Amino acid sequence: MTKSIADKAVPVAKAGYLGGMALAVGGAILFSTKAVIAKLLYRYHIDAVTLIAFRMLFSLPVFALVAVWQMRAGPPLSVPDRWRIVGLGLVGYYLSSLLDFLGLQYITVGLERLILFLTPTFVLLLSATLLKQHIGRLQWLALLIAYGGIVLVFVHDLQGGGNVMLGSLLVLGSAAAYAVYLLLSGEMVQRIGALRLVAYAMCVSTAACLLQFFLLRPAGMLVQPAPVYWLSLVNGLLCTVAPVFMTMTAVQRIGAGIASQAGMIGPVSTLFLGAVILGEAITGWQLAGTALVLTGIYLLSRVKRAT
Structure with missing residues:
Protein backbone atom coordinates (compact mmCIF):
# COMPACT_ATOMS: atom_id res chain seq x y z
CA MET A 1 0.00 0.00 0.00
CA THR A 2 2.82 2.43 0.94
CA LYS A 3 4.63 1.76 -2.30
CA SER A 4 1.50 2.35 -4.33
CA ILE A 5 0.91 5.72 -2.67
CA ALA A 6 4.53 6.72 -3.24
CA ASP A 7 4.34 5.71 -6.90
CA LYS A 8 1.27 7.90 -7.32
CA ALA A 9 2.90 10.85 -5.54
CA VAL A 10 5.82 11.02 -7.99
CA PRO A 11 3.72 11.70 -11.11
CA VAL A 12 1.62 14.22 -9.17
CA ALA A 13 4.74 16.09 -8.02
CA LYS A 14 6.22 15.94 -11.51
CA ALA A 15 2.99 17.23 -13.04
CA GLY A 16 2.92 20.11 -10.55
CA TYR A 17 6.52 21.01 -11.41
CA LEU A 18 5.91 20.86 -15.16
CA GLY A 19 2.74 22.90 -14.71
CA GLY A 20 4.66 25.51 -12.75
CA MET A 21 7.37 25.66 -15.41
CA ALA A 22 4.73 26.04 -18.13
CA LEU A 23 3.14 28.93 -16.22
CA ALA A 24 6.52 30.63 -15.71
CA VAL A 25 7.47 30.30 -19.37
CA GLY A 26 4.02 31.35 -20.58
CA GLY A 27 3.97 34.34 -18.24
CA ALA A 28 7.39 35.50 -19.42
CA ILE A 29 6.39 35.24 -23.08
CA LEU A 30 3.08 37.05 -22.58
CA PHE A 31 4.66 39.82 -20.53
CA SER A 32 7.37 40.29 -23.16
CA THR A 33 4.74 40.46 -25.91
CA LYS A 34 3.53 43.84 -24.61
CA ALA A 35 6.42 45.48 -26.46
CA VAL A 36 5.24 43.99 -29.75
CA ILE A 37 1.65 45.06 -29.06
CA ALA A 38 2.87 48.58 -28.26
CA LYS A 39 4.70 48.77 -31.59
CA LEU A 40 1.50 47.70 -33.39
CA LEU A 41 -0.48 50.36 -31.52
CA TYR A 42 2.00 53.07 -32.48
CA ARG A 43 1.14 52.39 -36.11
CA TYR A 44 -2.25 53.99 -35.38
CA HIS A 45 -0.50 57.24 -34.39
CA ILE A 46 -1.31 57.16 -30.69
CA ASP A 47 1.30 58.25 -28.17
CA ALA A 48 2.67 56.61 -25.01
CA VAL A 49 0.32 58.54 -22.70
CA THR A 50 -2.75 57.28 -24.58
CA LEU A 51 -1.36 53.77 -24.96
CA ILE A 52 -0.69 53.30 -21.25
CA ALA A 53 -4.08 54.79 -20.34
CA PHE A 54 -5.87 52.20 -22.50
CA ARG A 55 -3.67 49.40 -21.17
CA MET A 56 -4.45 50.19 -17.55
CA LEU A 57 -8.12 50.90 -18.26
CA PHE A 58 -8.65 47.39 -19.67
CA SER A 59 -6.70 45.71 -16.85
CA LEU A 60 -8.33 47.75 -14.05
CA PRO A 61 -11.54 45.65 -13.62
CA VAL A 62 -9.58 42.49 -12.81
CA PHE A 63 -7.15 44.14 -10.41
CA ALA A 64 -9.99 46.11 -8.77
CA LEU A 65 -11.95 42.90 -8.14
CA VAL A 66 -8.87 41.25 -6.64
CA ALA A 67 -8.22 44.35 -4.51
CA VAL A 68 -11.79 44.32 -3.14
CA TRP A 69 -11.54 40.57 -2.45
CA GLN A 70 -8.23 41.01 -0.63
CA MET A 71 -9.61 44.00 1.26
CA ARG A 72 -12.44 41.88 2.64
CA ALA A 73 -10.32 38.80 3.30
CA GLY A 74 -7.37 40.44 5.02
CA PRO A 75 -6.91 42.83 7.94
CA PRO A 76 -7.10 46.58 7.24
CA LEU A 77 -3.88 48.33 6.29
CA SER A 78 -2.27 50.90 8.53
CA VAL A 79 -2.02 54.50 7.30
CA PRO A 80 1.77 54.26 6.74
CA ASP A 81 1.28 51.07 4.67
CA ARG A 82 -1.34 52.80 2.55
CA TRP A 83 1.08 55.59 1.73
CA ARG A 84 3.83 53.07 0.99
CA ILE A 85 1.55 51.29 -1.49
CA VAL A 86 0.75 54.61 -3.17
CA GLY A 87 4.47 55.26 -3.55
CA LEU A 88 5.17 51.75 -4.82
CA GLY A 89 2.32 51.95 -7.34
CA LEU A 90 3.60 55.27 -8.68
CA VAL A 91 7.22 54.11 -8.99
CA GLY A 92 6.87 50.42 -9.81
CA TYR A 93 4.01 50.38 -12.31
CA TYR A 94 3.20 53.95 -13.34
CA LEU A 95 6.69 55.43 -13.82
CA SER A 96 8.37 52.25 -15.05
CA SER A 97 5.58 51.55 -17.58
CA LEU A 98 5.51 55.14 -18.84
CA LEU A 99 9.27 55.24 -19.39
CA ASP A 100 9.15 51.82 -21.07
CA PHE A 101 6.45 52.77 -23.57
CA LEU A 102 8.11 56.13 -24.26
CA GLY A 103 11.36 54.33 -25.03
CA LEU A 104 9.64 51.83 -27.33
CA GLN A 105 8.90 54.68 -29.72
CA TYR A 106 12.61 54.82 -30.58
CA ILE A 107 14.15 51.35 -30.19
CA THR A 108 13.47 47.79 -31.28
CA VAL A 109 11.52 45.39 -29.10
CA GLY A 110 14.59 43.15 -28.85
CA LEU A 111 16.76 45.89 -27.35
CA GLU A 112 13.93 47.02 -25.07
CA ARG A 113 13.46 43.57 -23.59
CA LEU A 114 17.21 43.09 -23.05
CA ILE A 115 17.49 46.40 -21.19
CA LEU A 116 14.50 45.57 -18.98
CA PHE A 117 16.07 42.20 -18.27
CA LEU A 118 18.85 44.06 -16.45
CA THR A 119 16.46 44.82 -13.57
CA PRO A 120 18.10 42.22 -11.23
CA THR A 121 21.46 43.92 -11.79
CA PHE A 122 19.95 47.26 -10.79
CA VAL A 123 18.57 45.64 -7.63
CA LEU A 124 22.06 44.35 -6.84
CA LEU A 125 23.73 47.73 -7.48
CA LEU A 126 21.11 49.60 -5.44
CA SER A 127 21.49 47.08 -2.61
CA ALA A 128 25.24 47.61 -2.64
CA THR A 129 24.88 51.41 -2.72
CA LEU A 130 21.99 51.96 -0.32
CA LEU A 131 22.14 48.89 1.90
CA LYS A 132 25.95 48.51 1.78
CA GLN A 133 25.71 44.88 0.67
CA HIS A 134 28.93 43.29 -0.59
CA ILE A 135 29.23 42.38 -4.28
CA GLY A 136 31.42 39.33 -4.88
CA ARG A 137 33.75 38.68 -7.80
CA LEU A 138 31.36 36.31 -9.54
CA GLN A 139 28.59 38.90 -9.23
CA TRP A 140 30.83 41.55 -10.81
CA LEU A 141 31.62 39.10 -13.60
CA ALA A 142 27.90 38.46 -14.13
CA LEU A 143 27.26 42.23 -14.28
CA LEU A 144 30.10 42.73 -16.75
CA ILE A 145 28.84 39.98 -19.04
CA ALA A 146 25.22 41.20 -18.95
CA TYR A 147 26.06 44.84 -19.62
CA GLY A 148 28.52 43.77 -22.33
CA GLY A 149 25.63 42.10 -24.13
CA ILE A 150 23.54 45.28 -23.91
CA VAL A 151 26.40 47.37 -25.29
CA LEU A 152 26.80 44.91 -28.18
CA VAL A 153 23.14 45.18 -29.23
CA PHE A 154 23.03 48.92 -28.52
CA VAL A 155 26.03 49.67 -30.77
CA HIS A 156 24.51 47.53 -33.50
CA ASP A 157 21.13 49.30 -33.32
CA LEU A 158 22.84 52.71 -33.10
CA GLN A 159 24.05 52.24 -36.66
CA GLY A 160 20.44 52.29 -37.83
CA GLY A 161 20.10 55.96 -36.84
CA GLY A 162 17.12 57.49 -35.07
CA ASN A 163 16.88 58.26 -31.37
CA VAL A 164 18.30 54.95 -30.16
CA MET A 165 20.24 56.67 -27.39
CA LEU A 166 17.13 58.45 -26.09
CA GLY A 167 14.99 55.31 -26.28
CA SER A 168 17.61 53.22 -24.51
CA LEU A 169 17.97 55.76 -21.70
CA LEU A 170 14.19 55.87 -21.20
CA VAL A 171 13.94 52.07 -20.98
CA LEU A 172 16.99 52.03 -18.73
CA GLY A 173 15.12 54.42 -16.46
CA SER A 174 12.16 52.04 -16.56
CA ALA A 175 14.34 49.14 -15.40
CA ALA A 176 15.83 51.29 -12.63
CA ALA A 177 12.36 52.40 -11.44
CA TYR A 178 11.13 48.82 -11.29
CA ALA A 179 14.28 47.80 -9.42
CA VAL A 180 13.49 50.46 -6.79
CA TYR A 181 9.97 49.01 -6.54
CA LEU A 182 11.33 45.47 -6.02
CA LEU A 183 13.83 46.66 -3.43
CA LEU A 184 11.28 48.66 -1.44
CA SER A 185 8.45 46.13 -1.71
CA GLY A 186 10.38 43.14 -0.33
CA GLU A 187 9.37 43.64 3.30
CA MET A 188 5.74 44.49 2.43
CA VAL A 189 5.35 41.38 0.26
CA GLN A 190 6.27 39.21 3.22
CA ARG A 191 3.91 41.08 5.53
CA ILE A 192 0.74 41.67 3.48
CA GLY A 193 1.16 39.18 0.61
CA ALA A 194 2.16 39.50 -3.04
CA LEU A 195 -1.37 39.25 -4.44
CA ARG A 196 -2.71 42.01 -2.22
CA LEU A 197 0.26 44.29 -2.84
CA VAL A 198 0.14 43.87 -6.63
CA ALA A 199 -3.63 44.46 -6.79
CA TYR A 200 -3.45 47.62 -4.68
CA ALA A 201 -0.37 48.97 -6.49
CA MET A 202 -1.92 48.36 -9.91
CA CYS A 203 -5.05 50.27 -8.88
CA VAL A 204 -2.87 53.20 -7.80
CA SER A 205 -0.96 53.04 -11.07
CA THR A 206 -4.19 52.99 -13.09
CA ALA A 207 -5.48 56.08 -11.29
CA ALA A 208 -2.20 57.89 -12.04
CA CYS A 209 -2.24 56.86 -15.72
CA LEU A 210 -5.84 58.00 -16.24
CA LEU A 211 -5.27 61.28 -14.38
CA GLN A 212 -2.20 61.90 -16.54
CA PHE A 213 -4.22 61.22 -19.70
CA PHE A 214 -7.03 63.63 -18.86
CA LEU A 215 -4.55 66.32 -17.82
CA LEU A 216 -2.41 66.06 -20.94
CA ARG A 217 -4.82 64.87 -23.65
CA PRO A 218 -8.35 65.83 -24.75
CA ALA A 219 -11.08 63.35 -23.85
CA GLY A 220 -11.80 62.99 -27.57
CA MET A 221 -8.64 60.88 -27.90
CA LEU A 222 -10.52 58.08 -26.18
CA VAL A 223 -12.28 57.62 -29.52
CA GLN A 224 -9.97 55.45 -31.59
CA PRO A 225 -10.23 52.94 -34.46
CA ALA A 226 -11.50 49.49 -33.49
CA PRO A 227 -8.03 47.84 -33.81
CA VAL A 228 -6.72 50.16 -31.08
CA TYR A 229 -9.36 48.87 -28.66
CA TRP A 230 -8.71 45.23 -29.55
CA LEU A 231 -4.93 45.58 -29.26
CA SER A 232 -5.34 47.48 -25.97
CA LEU A 233 -7.57 44.69 -24.67
CA VAL A 234 -4.85 42.17 -25.51
CA ASN A 235 -2.26 44.47 -23.92
CA GLY A 236 -4.30 44.89 -20.74
CA LEU A 237 -5.49 41.32 -20.21
CA LEU A 238 -3.09 38.93 -21.96
CA CYS A 239 0.10 41.00 -21.56
CA THR A 240 -0.55 42.48 -18.09
CA GLN A 252 4.25 29.21 -5.47
CA ARG A 253 4.71 25.89 -7.29
CA ILE A 254 8.38 25.83 -8.25
CA GLY A 255 9.97 28.67 -6.27
CA ALA A 256 11.21 32.13 -7.23
CA GLY A 257 14.66 30.94 -8.36
CA ILE A 258 13.50 28.43 -10.95
CA ALA A 259 10.64 30.70 -12.06
CA SER A 260 13.07 33.56 -12.70
CA GLN A 261 15.36 31.30 -14.72
CA ALA A 262 12.38 30.10 -16.79
CA GLY A 263 11.62 33.77 -17.41
CA MET A 264 14.86 34.06 -19.36
CA ILE A 265 12.91 32.96 -22.41
CA GLY A 266 11.37 36.46 -22.45
CA PRO A 267 14.09 38.32 -24.38
CA VAL A 268 14.46 35.41 -26.83
CA SER A 269 10.71 35.25 -27.51
CA THR A 270 10.56 39.03 -27.98
CA LEU A 271 13.39 38.90 -30.49
CA PHE A 272 11.62 36.32 -32.64
CA LEU A 273 8.13 37.82 -32.21
CA GLY A 274 9.55 41.15 -33.35
CA ALA A 275 10.94 39.46 -36.45
CA VAL A 276 7.74 37.55 -37.29
CA ILE A 277 5.13 40.21 -36.46
CA LEU A 278 6.99 43.51 -36.89
CA GLY A 279 9.54 42.51 -39.50
CA GLU A 280 12.51 43.51 -37.31
CA ALA A 281 15.70 41.85 -38.51
CA ILE A 282 17.55 39.31 -36.34
CA THR A 283 21.31 39.63 -36.70
CA GLY A 284 24.26 37.75 -35.32
CA TRP A 285 25.12 40.76 -33.16
CA GLN A 286 21.67 40.68 -31.55
CA LEU A 287 21.87 36.94 -30.92
CA ALA A 288 25.35 37.30 -29.41
CA GLY A 289 24.22 40.19 -27.20
CA THR A 290 21.15 38.26 -26.08
CA ALA A 291 23.29 35.25 -25.20
CA LEU A 292 25.63 37.43 -23.12
CA VAL A 293 22.76 39.08 -21.22
CA LEU A 294 21.11 35.74 -20.48
CA THR A 295 24.44 34.27 -19.34
CA GLY A 296 25.05 37.21 -17.01
CA ILE A 297 21.57 37.06 -15.46
CA TYR A 298 21.83 33.27 -15.10
CA LEU A 299 25.15 33.57 -13.27
CA LEU A 300 23.70 36.27 -11.04
CA SER A 301 20.69 34.11 -10.18
CA ARG A 302 22.97 31.17 -9.33
CA VAL A 303 25.04 33.34 -7.01
CA LYS A 304 21.94 34.69 -5.26
CA ARG A 305 20.53 31.17 -4.79
CA ALA A 306 23.84 29.94 -3.39
CA THR A 307 24.01 32.77 -0.86
Missing part, protein backbone atom coordinates in the same frame (compact mmCIF):
# COMPACT_ATOMS: atom_id res chain seq x y z
CA VAL A 241 -3.16 40.65 -16.00
CA ALA A 242 -2.46 37.09 -17.18
CA PRO A 243 1.35 37.09 -16.77
CA VAL A 244 1.09 38.66 -13.28
CA PHE A 245 -1.07 35.83 -11.97
CA MET A 246 0.73 33.14 -14.00
CA THR A 247 4.10 34.18 -12.59
CA MET A 248 2.79 34.36 -9.03
CA THR A 249 1.30 30.87 -9.32
CA ALA A 250 4.54 29.56 -10.83
CA VAL A 251 6.56 30.98 -7.93
Whole structure:
Protein backbone atom coordinates (compact mmCIF):
# COMPACT_ATOMS: atom_id res chain seq x y z
CA MET A 1 0.00 0.00 0.00
CA THR A 2 2.82 2.43 0.94
CA LYS A 3 4.63 1.76 -2.30
CA SER A 4 1.50 2.35 -4.33
CA ILE A 5 0.91 5.72 -2.67
CA ALA A 6 4.53 6.72 -3.24
CA ASP A 7 4.34 5.71 -6.90
CA LYS A 8 1.27 7.90 -7.32
CA ALA A 9 2.90 10.85 -5.54
CA VAL A 10 5.82 11.02 -7.99
CA PRO A 11 3.72 11.70 -11.11
CA VAL A 12 1.62 14.22 -9.17
CA ALA A 13 4.74 16.09 -8.02
CA LYS A 14 6.22 15.94 -11.51
CA ALA A 15 2.99 17.23 -13.04
CA GLY A 16 2.92 20.11 -10.55
CA TYR A 17 6.52 21.01 -11.41
CA LEU A 18 5.91 20.86 -15.16
CA GLY A 19 2.74 22.90 -14.71
CA GLY A 20 4.66 25.51 -12.75
CA MET A 21 7.37 25.66 -15.41
CA ALA A 22 4.73 26.04 -18.13
CA LEU A 23 3.14 28.93 -16.22
CA ALA A 24 6.52 30.63 -15.71
CA VAL A 25 7.47 30.30 -19.37
CA GLY A 26 4.02 31.35 -20.58
CA GLY A 27 3.97 34.34 -18.24
CA ALA A 28 7.39 35.50 -19.42
CA ILE A 29 6.39 35.24 -23.08
CA LEU A 30 3.08 37.05 -22.58
CA PHE A 31 4.66 39.82 -20.53
CA SER A 32 7.37 40.29 -23.16
CA THR A 33 4.74 40.46 -25.91
CA LYS A 34 3.53 43.84 -24.61
CA ALA A 35 6.42 45.48 -26.46
CA VAL A 36 5.24 43.99 -29.75
CA ILE A 37 1.65 45.06 -29.06
CA ALA A 38 2.87 48.58 -28.26
CA LYS A 39 4.70 48.77 -31.59
CA LEU A 40 1.50 47.70 -33.39
CA LEU A 41 -0.48 50.36 -31.52
CA TYR A 42 2.00 53.07 -32.48
CA ARG A 43 1.14 52.39 -36.11
CA TYR A 44 -2.25 53.99 -35.38
CA HIS A 45 -0.50 57.24 -34.39
CA ILE A 46 -1.31 57.16 -30.69
CA ASP A 47 1.30 58.25 -28.17
CA ALA A 48 2.67 56.61 -25.01
CA VAL A 49 0.32 58.54 -22.70
CA THR A 50 -2.75 57.28 -24.58
CA LEU A 51 -1.36 53.77 -24.96
CA ILE A 52 -0.69 53.30 -21.25
CA ALA A 53 -4.08 54.79 -20.34
CA PHE A 54 -5.87 52.20 -22.50
CA ARG A 55 -3.67 49.40 -21.17
CA MET A 56 -4.45 50.19 -17.55
CA LEU A 57 -8.12 50.90 -18.26
CA PHE A 58 -8.65 47.39 -19.67
CA SER A 59 -6.70 45.71 -16.85
CA LEU A 60 -8.33 47.75 -14.05
CA PRO A 61 -11.54 45.65 -13.62
CA VAL A 62 -9.58 42.49 -12.81
CA PHE A 63 -7.15 44.14 -10.41
CA ALA A 64 -9.99 46.11 -8.77
CA LEU A 65 -11.95 42.90 -8.14
CA VAL A 66 -8.87 41.25 -6.64
CA ALA A 67 -8.22 44.35 -4.51
CA VAL A 68 -11.79 44.32 -3.14
CA TRP A 69 -11.54 40.57 -2.45
CA GLN A 70 -8.23 41.01 -0.63
CA MET A 71 -9.61 44.00 1.26
CA ARG A 72 -12.44 41.88 2.64
CA ALA A 73 -10.32 38.80 3.30
CA GLY A 74 -7.37 40.44 5.02
CA PRO A 75 -6.91 42.83 7.94
CA PRO A 76 -7.10 46.58 7.24
CA LEU A 77 -3.88 48.33 6.29
CA SER A 78 -2.27 50.90 8.53
CA VAL A 79 -2.02 54.50 7.30
CA PRO A 80 1.77 54.26 6.74
CA ASP A 81 1.28 51.07 4.67
CA ARG A 82 -1.34 52.80 2.55
CA TRP A 83 1.08 55.59 1.73
CA ARG A 84 3.83 53.07 0.99
CA ILE A 85 1.55 51.29 -1.49
CA VAL A 86 0.75 54.61 -3.17
CA GLY A 87 4.47 55.26 -3.55
CA LEU A 88 5.17 51.75 -4.82
CA GLY A 89 2.32 51.95 -7.34
CA LEU A 90 3.60 55.27 -8.68
CA VAL A 91 7.22 54.11 -8.99
CA GLY A 92 6.87 50.42 -9.81
CA TYR A 93 4.01 50.38 -12.31
CA TYR A 94 3.20 53.95 -13.34
CA LEU A 95 6.69 55.43 -13.82
CA SER A 96 8.37 52.25 -15.05
CA SER A 97 5.58 51.55 -17.58
CA LEU A 98 5.51 55.14 -18.84
CA LEU A 99 9.27 55.24 -19.39
CA ASP A 100 9.15 51.82 -21.07
CA PHE A 101 6.45 52.77 -23.57
CA LEU A 102 8.11 56.13 -24.26
CA GLY A 103 11.36 54.33 -25.03
CA LEU A 104 9.64 51.83 -27.33
CA GLN A 105 8.90 54.68 -29.72
CA TYR A 106 12.61 54.82 -30.58
CA ILE A 107 14.15 51.35 -30.19
CA THR A 108 13.47 47.79 -31.28
CA VAL A 109 11.52 45.39 -29.10
CA GLY A 110 14.59 43.15 -28.85
CA LEU A 111 16.76 45.89 -27.35
CA GLU A 112 13.93 47.02 -25.07
CA ARG A 113 13.46 43.57 -23.59
CA LEU A 114 17.21 43.09 -23.05
CA ILE A 115 17.49 46.40 -21.19
CA LEU A 116 14.50 45.57 -18.98
CA PHE A 117 16.07 42.20 -18.27
CA LEU A 118 18.85 44.06 -16.45
CA THR A 119 16.46 44.82 -13.57
CA PRO A 120 18.10 42.22 -11.23
CA THR A 121 21.46 43.92 -11.79
CA PHE A 122 19.95 47.26 -10.79
CA VAL A 123 18.57 45.64 -7.63
CA LEU A 124 22.06 44.35 -6.84
CA LEU A 125 23.73 47.73 -7.48
CA LEU A 126 21.11 49.60 -5.44
CA SER A 127 21.49 47.08 -2.61
CA ALA A 128 25.24 47.61 -2.64
CA THR A 129 24.88 51.41 -2.72
CA LEU A 130 21.99 51.96 -0.32
CA LEU A 131 22.14 48.89 1.90
CA LYS A 132 25.95 48.51 1.78
CA GLN A 133 25.71 44.88 0.67
CA HIS A 134 28.93 43.29 -0.59
CA ILE A 135 29.23 42.38 -4.28
CA GLY A 136 31.42 39.33 -4.88
CA ARG A 137 33.75 38.68 -7.80
CA LEU A 138 31.36 36.31 -9.54
CA GLN A 139 28.59 38.90 -9.23
CA TRP A 140 30.83 41.55 -10.81
CA LEU A 141 31.62 39.10 -13.60
CA ALA A 142 27.90 38.46 -14.13
CA LEU A 143 27.26 42.23 -14.28
CA LEU A 144 30.10 42.73 -16.75
CA ILE A 145 28.84 39.98 -19.04
CA ALA A 146 25.22 41.20 -18.95
CA TYR A 147 26.06 44.84 -19.62
CA GLY A 148 28.52 43.77 -22.33
CA GLY A 149 25.63 42.10 -24.13
CA ILE A 150 23.54 45.28 -23.91
CA VAL A 151 26.40 47.37 -25.29
CA LEU A 152 26.80 44.91 -28.18
CA VAL A 153 23.14 45.18 -29.23
CA PHE A 154 23.03 48.92 -28.52
CA VAL A 155 26.03 49.67 -30.77
CA HIS A 156 24.51 47.53 -33.50
CA ASP A 157 21.13 49.30 -33.32
CA LEU A 158 22.84 52.71 -33.10
CA GLN A 159 24.05 52.24 -36.66
CA GLY A 160 20.44 52.29 -37.83
CA GLY A 161 20.10 55.96 -36.84
CA GLY A 162 17.12 57.49 -35.07
CA ASN A 163 16.88 58.26 -31.37
CA VAL A 164 18.30 54.95 -30.16
CA MET A 165 20.24 56.67 -27.39
CA LEU A 166 17.13 58.45 -26.09
CA GLY A 167 14.99 55.31 -26.28
CA SER A 168 17.61 53.22 -24.51
CA LEU A 169 17.97 55.76 -21.70
CA LEU A 170 14.19 55.87 -21.20
CA VAL A 171 13.94 52.07 -20.98
CA LEU A 172 16.99 52.03 -18.73
CA GLY A 173 15.12 54.42 -16.46
CA SER A 174 12.16 52.04 -16.56
CA ALA A 175 14.34 49.14 -15.40
CA ALA A 176 15.83 51.29 -12.63
CA ALA A 177 12.36 52.40 -11.44
CA TYR A 178 11.13 48.82 -11.29
CA ALA A 179 14.28 47.80 -9.42
CA VAL A 180 13.49 50.46 -6.79
CA TYR A 181 9.97 49.01 -6.54
CA LEU A 182 11.33 45.47 -6.02
CA LEU A 183 13.83 46.66 -3.43
CA LEU A 184 11.28 48.66 -1.44
CA SER A 185 8.45 46.13 -1.71
CA GLY A 186 10.38 43.14 -0.33
CA GLU A 187 9.37 43.64 3.30
CA MET A 188 5.74 44.49 2.43
CA VAL A 189 5.35 41.38 0.26
CA GLN A 190 6.27 39.21 3.22
CA ARG A 191 3.91 41.08 5.53
CA ILE A 192 0.74 41.67 3.48
CA GLY A 193 1.16 39.18 0.61
CA ALA A 194 2.16 39.50 -3.04
CA LEU A 195 -1.37 39.25 -4.44
CA ARG A 196 -2.71 42.01 -2.22
CA LEU A 197 0.26 44.29 -2.84
CA VAL A 198 0.14 43.87 -6.63
CA ALA A 199 -3.63 44.46 -6.79
CA TYR A 200 -3.45 47.62 -4.68
CA ALA A 201 -0.37 48.97 -6.49
CA MET A 202 -1.92 48.36 -9.91
CA CYS A 203 -5.05 50.27 -8.88
CA VAL A 204 -2.87 53.20 -7.80
CA SER A 205 -0.96 53.04 -11.07
CA THR A 206 -4.19 52.99 -13.09
CA ALA A 207 -5.48 56.08 -11.29
CA ALA A 208 -2.20 57.89 -12.04
CA CYS A 209 -2.24 56.86 -15.72
CA LEU A 210 -5.84 58.00 -16.24
CA LEU A 211 -5.27 61.28 -14.38
CA GLN A 212 -2.20 61.90 -16.54
CA PHE A 213 -4.22 61.22 -19.70
CA PHE A 214 -7.03 63.63 -18.86
CA LEU A 215 -4.55 66.32 -17.82
CA LEU A 216 -2.41 66.06 -20.94
CA ARG A 217 -4.82 64.87 -23.65
CA PRO A 218 -8.35 65.83 -24.75
CA ALA A 219 -11.08 63.35 -23.85
CA GLY A 220 -11.80 62.99 -27.57
CA MET A 221 -8.64 60.88 -27.90
CA LEU A 222 -10.52 58.08 -26.18
CA VAL A 223 -12.28 57.62 -29.52
CA GLN A 224 -9.97 55.45 -31.59
CA PRO A 225 -10.23 52.94 -34.46
CA ALA A 226 -11.50 49.49 -33.49
CA PRO A 227 -8.03 47.84 -33.81
CA VAL A 228 -6.72 50.16 -31.08
CA TYR A 229 -9.36 48.87 -28.66
CA TRP A 230 -8.71 45.23 -29.55
CA LEU A 231 -4.93 45.58 -29.26
CA SER A 232 -5.34 47.48 -25.97
CA LEU A 233 -7.57 44.69 -24.67
CA VAL A 234 -4.85 42.17 -25.51
CA ASN A 235 -2.26 44.47 -23.92
CA GLY A 236 -4.30 44.89 -20.74
CA LEU A 237 -5.49 41.32 -20.21
CA LEU A 238 -3.09 38.93 -21.96
CA CYS A 239 0.10 41.00 -21.56
CA THR A 240 -0.55 42.48 -18.09
CA VAL A 241 -3.16 40.65 -16.00
CA ALA A 242 -2.46 37.09 -17.18
CA PRO A 243 1.35 37.09 -16.77
CA VAL A 244 1.09 38.66 -13.28
CA PHE A 245 -1.07 35.83 -11.97
CA MET A 246 0.73 33.14 -14.00
CA THR A 247 4.10 34.18 -12.59
CA MET A 248 2.79 34.36 -9.03
CA THR A 249 1.30 30.87 -9.32
CA ALA A 250 4.54 29.56 -10.83
CA VAL A 251 6.56 30.98 -7.93
CA GLN A 252 4.25 29.21 -5.47
CA ARG A 253 4.71 25.89 -7.29
CA ILE A 254 8.38 25.83 -8.25
CA GLY A 255 9.97 28.67 -6.27
CA ALA A 256 11.21 32.13 -7.23
CA GLY A 257 14.66 30.94 -8.36
CA ILE A 258 13.50 28.43 -10.95
CA ALA A 259 10.64 30.70 -12.06
CA SER A 260 13.07 33.56 -12.70
CA GLN A 261 15.36 31.30 -14.72
CA ALA A 262 12.38 30.10 -16.79
CA GLY A 263 11.62 33.77 -17.41
CA MET A 264 14.86 34.06 -19.36
CA ILE A 265 12.91 32.96 -22.41
CA GLY A 266 11.37 36.46 -22.45
CA PRO A 267 14.09 38.32 -24.38
CA VAL A 268 14.46 35.41 -26.83
CA SER A 269 10.71 35.25 -27.51
CA THR A 270 10.56 39.03 -27.98
CA LEU A 271 13.39 38.90 -30.49
CA PHE A 272 11.62 36.32 -32.64
CA LEU A 273 8.13 37.82 -32.21
CA GLY A 274 9.55 41.15 -33.35
CA ALA A 275 10.94 39.46 -36.45
CA VAL A 276 7.74 37.55 -37.29
CA ILE A 277 5.13 40.21 -36.46
CA LEU A 278 6.99 43.51 -36.89
CA GLY A 279 9.54 42.51 -39.50
CA GLU A 280 12.51 43.51 -37.31
CA ALA A 281 15.70 41.85 -38.51
CA ILE A 282 17.55 39.31 -36.34
CA THR A 283 21.31 39.63 -36.70
CA GLY A 284 24.26 37.75 -35.32
CA TRP A 285 25.12 40.76 -33.16
CA GLN A 286 21.67 40.68 -31.55
CA LEU A 287 21.87 36.94 -30.92
CA ALA A 288 25.35 37.30 -29.41
CA GLY A 289 24.22 40.19 -27.20
CA THR A 290 21.15 38.26 -26.08
CA ALA A 291 23.29 35.25 -25.20
CA LEU A 292 25.63 37.43 -23.12
CA VAL A 293 22.76 39.08 -21.22
CA LEU A 294 21.11 35.74 -20.48
CA THR A 295 24.44 34.27 -19.34
CA GLY A 296 25.05 37.21 -17.01
CA ILE A 297 21.57 37.06 -15.46
CA TYR A 298 21.83 33.27 -15.10
CA LEU A 299 25.15 33.57 -13.27
CA LEU A 300 23.70 36.27 -11.04
CA SER A 301 20.69 34.11 -10.18
CA ARG A 302 22.97 31.17 -9.33
CA VAL A 303 25.04 33.34 -7.01
CA LYS A 304 21.94 34.69 -5.26
CA ARG A 305 20.53 31.17 -4.79
CA ALA A 306 23.84 29.94 -3.39
CA THR A 307 24.01 32.77 -0.86
